[in-house]
Amino acid sequence: MTNSTIPILPEMTEIWQETLNWQPNQQQQQQFQQLYELILLGNQQLNLTRITEPQEFWEKHLWDSLRGIAPQGKFIPSLSENAAIIDIGTGAGFPGLPVGIAIPNSTITLVDSTRKKINFINESLKELTLINAKTCIDRAEEIGHHPQHRKTYDIALIRAVGNAAVCAEYTLPLLKTGGLAIIYRGNWTQEETKSLQNPVNQLGGVIELIDEFTTPLTQSIRHCIQLRKVVNTPPNFPRAIGIPTQNPL
Numbered sequence: 001m002t003n004s005t006i007p008i009l010p011e012m013t014e015i016w017q018e019t020l021n022w023q024p025n026q027q028q029q030q031q032f033q034q035l036y037e038l039i040l041l042g043n044q045q046l047n048l049t050r051i052t053e054p055q056e057f058w059e060k061h062l063w064d065s066l067r068g069i070a071p072q073g074k075f076i077p078s079l080s081e082n083a084a085i086i087d088i089g090t091g092a093g094f095p096g097l098p099v100g101i102a103i104p105n106s107t108i109t110l111v112d113s114t115r116k117k118i119n120f121i122n123e124s125l126k127e128l129t130l131i132n133a134k135t136c137i138d139r140a141e142e143i144g145h146h147p148q149h150r151k152t153y154d155i156a157l158i159r160a161v162g163n164a165a166v167c168a169e170y171t172l173p174l175l176k177t178g179g180l181a182i183i184y185r186g187n188w189t190q191e192e193t194k195s196l197q198n199p200v201n202q203l204g205g206v207i208e209l210i211d212e213f214t215t216p217l218t219q220s221i222r223h224c225i226q227l228r229k230v231v232n233t234p235p236n237f238p239r240a241i242g243i244p245t246q247n248p249l
């Protein structure tokens with residue numbers, strides 16, 4: 001593989017520090033590099049991602065994944081306390097894999113409904129020797145009712161899976177009371193905040209923060225929407241498979 005020699009990290013060290021107040025250690029740098037190489041290799045057989053150029057990969061897959069758990073440029077403090085994190089619709093492992101690498105004392109559950117993507121992640125976990133991560137082939141609508149998953153997570157991440165109300169319905173049932181859902185978005189408007197309010201309240205949450213930021217290499221505007229679970233989600237949520245997307249709250 002020719003691209004595998006392209007280093008994605010060394011020149012980024014200062015940017016990690018400036019933007020996230022954090023730097024990967026040597027092992028984490030190696031794991032990020034290895035993840036990049038695994039994605040390039042996996043892409044030869046599976047349609048995992050269109051983001052394959054080294055700097056684009058760094059910004060859109062690594063940095064963006066971690067910026068979600070670092071609102072206003074600092075890692076969420078509770079992450080240092082063995083947090084249980086879930087990534088819904090993880091695809092090729094984003095944002096969950098970079099988060100699992102960066103926060104080794106957390107446990108991260110990577111969920112996707114597509115078997116071949118989870119098979120790819122399982123192989124990657126072995127290569128990366130990432131022992132704090134596990135996978136699950138299932139749908140958010142199903143695991144949201146499963147006692148093994150419902151009300152068991154401190155943080156639920158979701159990127160590029162559906163509109164914000166759908167993401168809220170997929171994530172909030174999985175959180176313990178007091179837990180945090182982080183919805184990764186590109187553009188975001190005040191009207192969207194207004195229309196998300198009611199769905200989030202129905203699901204037992206509140207909108208805690210709209211975190212707007214600029215990416216460090218291409219200066220793109222992005223948002224992470226943080227939802228705090230304040231009371232139990234009513235038992236009828238999430239609704240049956242397909243209903244949240246067909247008829248968002």
Ligand SMILES: C[S@@+](CC[C@H](N)C(=O)[O-])C[C@H]1O[C@@H](n2cnc3c(N)ncnc32)[C@H](O)[C@@H]1O
Nearest residue numbers: 089090091094112113114138139140159160161
């Ligand atoms: C566009 S990809 C995003 C992948 C990744 N989160 C990222 O940002 O690169 C959406 C992923 O969500 C998964 N997905 C969609 N609906 C889902 C559901 N209801 N439950 C579980 N996974 C789902 C799809 O299989 C797909 O892998």
